[in-house]
Amino acid sequence: MSQIAFPTPDPAILARADAIRTALRALLPRECVVTDEAGRRAFETDALTAYRRLPLAVILPRTTEEVATALRFCREQGVNIVPRGAGTSLAGGAVPQEDAIVIGLSKMNRVLEINYADRYARVEAGVTNLAISEAVGEKGFFYAPDPSSQLACTIGGNIAMNSGGAHCLKYGVTSNNLMGVRLVMFDGDILDLGGPALDADGLDFLGLVCGGEGQLGIVTEAYVRILPLAEGARPVLFGFDSAEDASRCVAAVIGAGIVPVAMEYMDRLAIEITENFAHAGYPLDVEAMLIIESEGSAPEIEAEQKRILDIARAHNVRVVKESMSAMESAQIWKGRKSAFGATGRIADYICMDGTVPTGQLPEALRRVAKICADEGLRVANVFHAGDGNMHPLILYNMNDPAEQEKAERAGARVLEMSVELGGCLTGEHGVGVEKRDLMSKQYTPQELAQQKSVRAVFDPDGRFNPAKVFPLTGRAA
Amino acid sequence: MNNTLSPADEREAAEIVRAAQAPFDIVGGATRPGLGRPRQGDPLSSAKLTGIVFHEPAEMTLRARAGTPLAEVEASLAKAGQMLPFEPLDPRALFASSGEPTVGGLVATAIPGPRRVSAGAVRDNVLGVRLVNGRGEIVSAGGRVMKNVTGLDLVKLMCGAQGTLGLITEATFKLLPAPPAEATVVIRRLDDARAVEAMARALSSPHGVSGAATIHAGMGREFPRTLLRVEGFPESVTYRAERLIALLADFGAKHALEGEDSKRIWRSIRDGAFLAEPRERAVWRASLKPSDAPAALAALGETARAALMDHGGGCLWFSTDPTPAAATAVRAALGRLNGHVHLIRAPEDLRAHADVFPPLSQALARLTRGVKASFDPEGRFNPGRMYAEI
Numbered sequence A: 001m002s003q004i005a006f007p008t009p010d011p012a013i014l015a016r017a018d019a020i021r022t023a024l025r026a027l028l029p030r031e032c033v034v035t036d037e038a039g040r041r042a043f044e045t046d047a048l049t050a051y052r053r054l055p056l057a058v059i060l061p062r063t064t065e066e067v068a069t070a071l072r073f074c075r076e077q078g079v080n081i082v083p084r085g086a087g088t089s090l091a092g093g094a095v096p097q098e099d100a101i102v103i104g105l106s107k108m109n110r111v112l113e114i115n116y117a118d119r120y121a122r123v124e125a126g127v128t129n130l131a132i133s134e135a136v137g138e139k140g141f142f143y144a145p146d147p148s149s150q151l152a153c154t155i156g157g158n159i160a161m162n163s164g165g166a167h168c169l170k171y172g173v174t175s176n177n178l179m180g181v182r183l184v185m186f187d188g189d190i191l192d193l194g195g196p197a198l199d200a201d202g203l204d205f206l207g208l209v210c211g212g213e214g215q216l217g218i219v220t221e222a223y224v225r226i227l228p229l230a231e232g233a234r235p236v237l238f239g240f241d242s243a244e245d246a247s248r249c250v251a252a253v254i255g256a257g258i259v260p261v262a263m264e265y266m267d268r269l270a271i272e273i274t275e276n277f278a279h280a281g282y283p284l285d286v287e288a289m290l291i292i293e294s295e296g297s298a299p300e301i302e303a304e305q306k307r308i309l310d311i312a313r314a315h316n317v318r319v320v321k322e323s324m325s326a327m328e329s330a331q332i333w334k335g336r337k338s339a340f341g342a343t344g345r346i347a348d349y350i351c352m353d354g355t356v357p358t359g360q361l362p363e364a365l366r367r368v369a370k371i372c373a374d375e376g377l378r379v380a381n382v383f384h385a386g387d388g389n390m391h392p393l394i395l396y397n398m399n400d401p402a403e404q405e406k407a408e409r410a411g412a413r414v415l416e417m418s419v420e421l422g423g424c425l426t427g428e429h430g431v432g433v434e435k436r437d438l439m440s441k442q443y444t445p446q447e448l449a450q451q452k453s454v455r456a457v458f459d460p461d462g463r464f465n466p467a468k469v470f471p472l473t474g475r476a477a
Numbered sequence B: 001m002n003n004t005l006s007p008a009d010e011r012e013a014a015e016i017v018r019a020a021q022a023p024f025d026i027v028g029g030a031t032r033p034g035l036g037r038p039r040q041g042d043p044l045s046s047a048k049l050t051g052i053v054f055h056e057p058a059e060m061t062l063r064a065r066a067g068t069p070l071a072e073v074e075a076s077l078a079k080a081g082q083m084l085p086f087e088p089l090d091p092r093a094l095f096a097s098s099g100e101p102t103v104g105g106l107v108a109t110a111i112p113g114p115r116r117v118s119a120g121a122v123r124d125n126v127l128g129v130r131l132v133n134g135r136g137e138i139v140s141a142g143g144r145v146m147k148n149v150t151g152l153d154l155v156k157l158m159c160g161a162q163g164t165l166g167l168i169t170e171a172t173f174k175l176l177p178a179p180p181a182e183a184t185v186v187i188r189r190l191d192d193a194r195a196v197e198a199m200a201r202a203l204s205s206p207h208g209v210s211g212a213a214t215i216h217a218g219m220g221r222e223f224p225r226t227l228l229r230v231e232g233f234p235e236s237v238t239y240r241a242e243r244l245i246a247l248l249a250d251f252g253a254k255h256a257l258e259g260e261d262s263k264r265i266w267r268s269i270r271d272g273a274f275l276a277e278p279r280e281r282a283v284w285r286a287s288l289k290p291s292d293a294p295a296a297l298a299a300l301g302e303t304a305r306a307a308l309m310d311h312g313g314g315c316l317w318f319s320t321d322p323t324p325a326a327a328t329a330v331r332a333a334l335g336r337l338n339g340h341v342h343l344i345r346a347p348e349d350l351r352a353h354a355d356v357f358p359p360l361s362q363a364l365a366r367l368t369r370g371v372k373a374s375f376d377p378e379g380r381f382n383p384g385r386m387y388a389e390i
């Protein structure tokens, strides 16, 4: 049985479901409204596939005005709203409910403006993360945050989750690269926050919306920074015989004043799974591997990698493998970015996302191994080591309810551990439904109340993504 | 307005706030006395909330209590060869103040320095904040790790809120290694349009430009100077400075300042020091689309005298007569270009009557009031500091 509780759908809304669907079809163009069951089925879950709920209806607007019309309608009808991008959330952020309408941004997928002189792009929320980099790549620019799901996930979803990626160590996460949004509020009002200027005075509402998990309004457009591509980049693989050595090496690199553009960690199981799938040339006989990428001109890369190599040697590195060509580099990154997908081919998994202070990485890895062993489950670790953002992938079988329960229990213990070690529940995937009930491990009741009251300023009726982010206890189910 | 309250720790601060009957004027190092709308309320000081809680060089993080002097933080960072990435402004030149800027004041006022273009603003480099809200509750937001998306990001809200949402008691910063070397390519005599073009070209290059500013004639030199900074390990700095000079040869780029000469000029840009004199003039800072900067300066015309462009043109510093007429002219000129204009320094009567921060639309005013009320329902902290009646 599923562990995460969903509130009982509002029977009054369910009773009016057909009437609501009929009204929607009259309100919006045909192609924007999905009401048949087969069509709605496609929106019943996201990447947290253990949880599925068939939504009341799905709206796929083409313009900001249509989003506003939809939101005014939902408000009149008292219907809950689940904004949706590509549905790749690992936290169940886009999982709907039977009494909620999904508003999907997938039809709003245009790049509206590229301004190289001022180094920004204005895009619709449904554009994919990678499409932005592709649109500006020919002029030598890119959009920096690079979640592994970048081929599919949308900028709107990235903004809602404040997503990160492997290269965030140097370039920051979504919030550091976001300049403005067009936000449709609960009452259908359209509000622009920020814009083509780097900074806006006044309270930082843009900073709130970013990472607001779709609970403050629907983002329909965004201004994002585009940055010049480095002259070159080269990843190097470092293989170690112990997790301890690898994680101490990470701390030592940073301690030496070097901030490589990426430092990724993979353990033996993760390497094995990924190598079988992607043939990236990873060493199979090591306990832990770091992918450390340096950027710049050839001599700069050379100099930085020499410094890193000296440090790695001091930490008993056994295998060092430099990428010799652009193709090899691409292969190395393809491997890393397909790690989740490759894991999904051999088992069901839940992906934890807690961050710990980097000094605690060796301890955290030990504890993760123990927690999963206690439950008799396998775990693969693949994560952003430079910033301590761990991703233990706990393998289980979804069709075995007892095992699912074990996996979720192990996951919860891993996250509690992250908080105990001075870190947090989620570094980039968001709270969603998945970690909702753990929030009280990280925050006091006053702190949660403070966050909720800020949220209520934006969404007084609590219609956007209800039953997410904040624990259910203490509020009407 | 006389007996300053100076809590010894966070818990006492919370008690004071819970017991309060009247509003507070939060005081840090008192180095930015003229920032914001006029002060009212009983002084509530962070003077005893001091000390670095931890500095973890290998994690690139530092946590300090709000009253900790910035100098103490910087001394600890210097020992580890690290720095606060965002180049915090030292307000003492502009405000002719003495005393020590504090961690709390820095976060609350959040004015980004020249490195904004490469390392982000203050809000991008604060990982966590602890505060006492208007109900006298202690609230921790964010944390100490580099990546954290757990719950609503209240840290961002606290940055730049001018102390209107709560008393900051502690802040945790993300750090960067201090670059062992830097160089600044100098181009002389570009007009505003050409200067913005040169800065854009530099910022669009792969050479990691970490400062792009233009200082008008009459501020230290009789001709305008466009400055482009690169930082890092020595061999890399030399290489990139050469590349930039080659890239900008058609603008007349020839040489670069190094070491202390480079550092000194960026300190002056960071602090608005070129605008410090004459003392009686009002000083403004505007954020706008970089390519709009020449039009903005043209629209300001004679109203603005000394001016400098930072952030490749995206940030303007200028001074005007300290009069309501000048203030109106500034807002009119920059409002048309959607610039965000902040009156940084002015006599108290001007700050009482002219908008210090960009005036709010109806929708933004509703959100601002709502968020203020959610933190501080009784209006205890820095009333009216940003907007009259909020």
Ligand SMILES: Cc1cc2nc3c(=O)[nH]c(=O)nc-3n(C[C@H](O)[C@H](O)[C@H](O)COP(=O)(O)OP(=O)(O)OC[C@H]3O[C@@H](n4cnc5c(N)ncnc54)[C@H](O)[C@@H]3O)c2cc1C
Pocket (backbone or CB within 6 Å): A046, A047, A082, A083, A084, A085, A086, A087, A088, A089, A090, A092, A093, A094, A105, A125, A146, A147, A148, A149, A152, A153, A154, A155, A156, A157, A158, A159, A160, A161, A162, A163, A164, A165, A166, A213, A214, A215, A217, A218, A219, A220, A340, A341, A428, A429, A430, A465
């Ligand atoms: C294989 C795989 C790898 C991944 N790797 C990473 C990674 O490296 N880093 C990382 O950070 N994440 C990663 N993720 C997680 C996920 O891709 C991100 O959270 C992503 O940002 C979600 O985008 P989406 O468009 O799919 O949003 P959805 O899943 O559709 O929605 C996510 C949340 O955003 C809200 N939302 C969506 N669009 C809007 C909008 N326009 N306005 C308001 N709210 C909105 C939704 O309600 C929901 O709460 C990965 C996921 C998978 C499956």
